[in-house]
Every structure is written in C-alpha cells, then in structure tokens.
Amino acid sequence: MNSPRATVSKILTYSIVDGPGNRLVIFLQGCNFNCTACHNPHTIGECNHCGDCVPACHADALSLVDGRIVFNPLTCDQCDDCLAVCPINANPMVRDYDVADILELARRHRPFLTGVTVSGGEPTRQLGFVVALFEAIKADEELAGLDCFIDSNGHLGASGWDSLLPVTDGVMLDIKSFDDAVHRELTGKENLKSLRSARLIHEAGKLYELRFLLVPGVTDSDDELDGLVDFMKDLGGDVRVKLNAFQHHGVRPKALEWEKMSKAGVDKAAARLREAGIPNVVTPAVYL
C-alpha cells in the first residue's frame, strides 16, 4: 500500500465543464497562486490545524484531536460555514485519497465517463499523485479508454511537465494576464512560467484549451487582447481559446469591488479575436 496519496478538496462524478464529454473531476487542495478573482478561494490554502473552524461547525463534524483537525463526513451537512471562518483560505473538509480509491470510483462510473480531469487548487503541486493516477488509469484494462486531463495555471517547470505530459492526454491552461505586472498583481506570481508551459505543452501536442479570464477594466483591455492574439499566433495551430467571464459567485470581498463581465463584453472580445485571425474561440454558455 505505497500508493501515492492526495489531499482532495472535492470530487465530482458528473461534470460537463472540465474538458470534453462527461468527466470525473478531482479537485486537489492547495494552490501556488493567490488570485484575487479566484471563484473557489477555499482551495488555495492548506490547513494548519489552528482549530478556528471547530466552533463554527453547527453539525459537530469538526474536532481537534492531538492538535490536528478531524473531519467527520457523516455528520457534515455541507453548510460550508467552516470555509467562511478559515483565516488562510483552506478547507478542513479535505479528504485523503490514494490512487486505488480514485480508480475504484472511476470503475463504478465507467460507462458514464469520457475521461478524468485533475483540477484544483493547482493539481501539479501534487505531481507525484497525478502522474501515478494517470499511469494507473492507462495501465488498467477497463479504464484505459478514459482520457486524462489537467486543469493548470502553468506554474510548473519544464522537468515537471517532462514527467507529467507522457501520461497526460490534454491540458487546459489558464493565462491570467499577458502583462507581467498585471499578472503579478492578480496572482502574486510572474507570468513567464505559465507562458513557457503553454508553449511546451503545445509543442507536445497536448494543449487542449487555453483559458483567459476577462475582468472588466483589468484584463479586457485592447492591450491584453492583442497580447493574447500575438501569443496564439506565435504558438501556431488552431488551439481552442476559452474566454471566461469574471463573476461574483464565490469570490473574496476584494474581487467584489470589480464589475462582473457581461455577455456583451465577452462577445465583443471574442469578435476581436476572431477578426484578428484566431479561429477557435469559445465563450461561456451560462452567465450567472
């Protein structure tokens, strides 16, 4: 039982927005960015067992045992009050899974699944688990037909991708901004590694989708969109570009000061990209 384990924030056995078809999605806890616009900020931090969430739990599902948070999923009624009080954007309800657990889940839902997506948080921070999971899926007779995708911010170095890409079928990569200063402001990190990752993944033929979040007045400027066009043209091919619209659902107070992105604004940006010769632009089907 030396199977690698992962800290998992959430698992979905039905998802139609995390890659092609219906997918099993494993959201891993913890992120190396700290995006102002993050719509599930409780996946960013990692629990330090401070215990602040224990009194907030009305269902007595949380306790401190020997200095560590213990979570009882049987009494939890998913009110998420613990997330609201966590001072470090962590999640006391995380569960530990090993590769075998996920394989079992995939087997149970096999006929309904097109593939498996590992998302987050930032999934590449638990690289060993992801590689082991994808290897195991590909080695399993019943599961080998499932394609293995990653939803990443691209902040992983080349050697990390070297170990991951051979067992990965597709990557959905977010570029938060093409202006390094804006990127640092938005995420706390430089954009260089993300841009490098996009090129490297594309060269490996595995860049399924490049995602760009439109925030009014922040990332929807002509300069940003031109940056996106130039990058895509430089990349070559007809990689699918997914424009996402910034929404207020789930974000932290600071981001609530920003305007929501309207459908009209997204359509305008999409039209600009298409006119500039980017053929494959996808826009959201639903606006909250």
Place this chain on the structure above:
Amino acid sequence: MQDKLRKLRNIANDVTLSPAQKARYLSLEAENMLAYPSLDTETQDALDERVICDMYEGHAPYKPRYVLPDYSVVMQNGSEYLELPAPETLDEAINTLMIAYHHVPSVTGMPVYIGQLDELLLPFCEGVSDETLYEKIKLFWRYLDRTLPDAFMHANIGPKDNRVARTILRVDAELKQIAPNLTLLYDPQESGDEILAMAGSNIAECCKPHIANHPVHADAFDERGYGIVSCYNVLPLAGGASTLTRVNLKEVALRASSEAGFFAETLPYYLELNFRLTQARIDYLFDESGFFDGFLVKEGWIDKDRFTAMFGIFAMAEAVNVLQDKEGREGRYGFDDTANAIGHRISEALAEAVEARSLDNVWRSHALLHSQAGLSDDVEATPGVRIPYGTEPDPVTHVQALAPHHQYYDAGISEILTVDESVTNNPEALVQLCKGAFASGFREFTVNVASNDLVRVTGYMVRLSDIRKFRDQQGSRTNTTVLGAEAAEMTGILDRKPRVVGNELSPGYRQ
C-alpha cells in the same frame, strides 16, 4: 344537461381556440355524453376515485389509442381505397406519406406515428443529390408541423446510419419545430458513433431527438418490429395499443395498511380492477365500434392481432414515500437505498402481475407495462417512476437510481434528464451520458437542456414562448401548447429547471 350545454357553448365561443381545436373539443364532449362501457361496481368506484384512470380517452372507444401502420405496405402496393398507385419517385413517396397520415386515427385525432422514415424513403433516394434531399425533407418537415401540429406525432430513424436519417437530423436542428417528435433508434453494434454524435449536437440545439436503446426494444418485440410513438411509448409495428389505462400507485399506497399489506392485498386488488377497466374498453373497440372493418386492416397497414393494451403506472415516488412513512422510515425515493429497493420491488410485482393476467383481443394475450409520463392535471403525483421535480440529483446519479426499473417496462419508460446549458459547448457529454444510461439498462434517453425555448413538458415538446403567448390570450397554433400551459400552472414544472412532468393525452376542454 344545462352545465353540459354551457360547456359546449364556451368551447364554441372560446377566442383562444382555432375552429379545428373547437371541433375536436366539441366531439370529445359529445362522445362523453354517451354511456360508459359497462363496468362492475368495484371498478367503477376505483375509477371515480381515480385510483385507476382511463386517461380520459372517452366513453366510446371507436378507435385505438395508438395506431402504428406499416407504411411500407402503401409504399410498395399503393392503396386501392385511397386510389393511390405505388410511388416511384421521392416526390411521390413523400406525397403518399402526406396523404396516408390523414387516414390514421389516434386518441388525439392526429397520427402519433409517421413511420420509420429513413427506411421508407431510402429506396427512393438513388440519384437524388444531398442538396435536393435536404430541400425536400425541409418542405416535408414544414408541412408536418403546420398541418399536423401535435407534438405527440412521432417519427423514427435509425438504427443504421444513413443519409436520410442524417438529413432529417440536419433539418430538425435547423427548424427547431415542435412537431414532429423524433426518436433515433440506437444500436451500439450497428449505428456507429457519428450519428450518435450528430444526435448529441441536435439535443444541445433543440432537445431532440430522443434516443432509444434498440437492442433492448427489439428483444421485447418480434420480427415485424416496433415503433416509438407519442411520448416514448413502444408498441408493435403494424398494430399499436387499443388503450392506455393507469394505476396511481400513490393512491394505492395510501389505501394500504402497511408495506406488507400493500404487496399482499391492496396492490393486487387495484391491479385487477385496472385489468377489468382495460378489458371493458377493448371489448367495446373490438365488438361494437367496427374499427377493424376499415381499409387499414383490409389493405394490411395494420393487423387486428397486433394491438396491445398499455398498462400504465405513475406516482411511484409518492407511493414509496407513503410506504416509508407507514413503516417509520425516513429515506426518500431516489436518494435512499431502502426506498429505491421498495420501488424496484413494486416494478417487479407489476411486471409479474401483467404477465400473469390474460386479456382478450390483446397482442400476446397480456398487457405491456408502461411507466406513464403523466397528465397535465396530475398534482402531487410524479410521472411514472421518476424522481420528483426540482429534487432530482445530477443526471448520472439519477440514471443509476432508476436504471433497475427499466427492465420491466416493455411499453416504454421515460426519464427526462435535465442538463444545464453549459452542454451546448460540450455535446460530447450528452453522447457519453447516453452510452452510460444504456450500459446501465436504460431503455430510452431523453434530455432537456435547461433554458432552450423548445422544452419537453410531460413528454411532449412545447415552446416556452408559446406558453407565455397563450397565457396572454393569443391562442396557439399547436395543440400541445394548451396542455403545456395547463401543466405549467397545475404542476409548477416550469418553476424549477425546465423539466418535464410527462405525458400525453389531452384530458379535454378546461374552462
């Protein structure tokens, strides 16, 4: 009598109805002034209490509920009665069908089955270009929607991938009409992934087609075949169903002393009464109406021996929850393993009862079990074996909870899965859900994409914009809008995600 006359007058003067719609409602009222086929007291009482139900089919069954002609007969031989030669060109073939439809009765007065269209038209397509075929199908489709505006009218295509089926899918997605309803028969061995992918894209576009698990259906019928009509009723081809009666399982459960009493006494009692009701209606149709003396039988479009009786049930969810309450258990249907297991046991008991009870003038001498999709005025009674509206789990969990029922319902069972409109960017997901559902034993796969204007209400299609218009007293060109508006008001189906209650018959004129 005074009340009845007032009702007739209201119909005649109703500004929201077209003359044809008025004529139909007037005829229904007239039929219902006749005496009902003779019933014993117990059966009559159960009917009056609506524990069992005749779907308001009318007091004098002078035509079968569903007629599924084998149109290949008129395509090959023409019709002496209709003075039609056998068609030789695609134009003649389509024209022959257009004429034929007007001579096929059903419970609504409109044909519910317009044929296995690809199989019927393919022999006439040699030398016809793709573009010409497209133009002709488009005109045919427009004709169907404008002259036979009833969403219960149903076309079948598949299971083989072919150019007529593909053209129909192309036209259907483009026109987004309510009528005709459409089913793709799908066989994993025969159909291939391409036409299934096309169907997935169409569903994302207009919530059609509905996809049928062909190998499972083919197995339940014989070599002459089957057709899917109306809202997902599966019936013998060249025959149909004489009648559809149904048992309200919730009402049965309420009358039971306990779970054990339900299975041992109450359920068998009401099932027997529903068999009697069924037989009384079939006796009238066969012995008194003269229906089977007509040209459809003489020319071989239909065979008198191929008419089944549909034995419907509904409100499974409520029945199970009532039994759970009686036993002091909290688990609810659709979410709790014990509750779900009771549901599966009820379905098994129903199937055994239907198989064991012999009926006269019925195909194979017994009825076929049907999970009935509901009437527009059903209140607090969920269609068939479905999970109550607004509480459904995600589509995968939904399918897994209901799949064990499907083996029992030879005459059809529809679960309508709601999928949010994100799927329009990812129709492949619909294909995968369909494959998963079929692998789990689902007989049929039907999806409503939330926020499409064209949605399924109780199993048939309506336009949400039409319902709004109808409420504003402008009337509607299509008959099913009236039902949709009624269902929306009575059952709150549009309050939640666009979803479906399920069903089908017009219960007649409502004031």
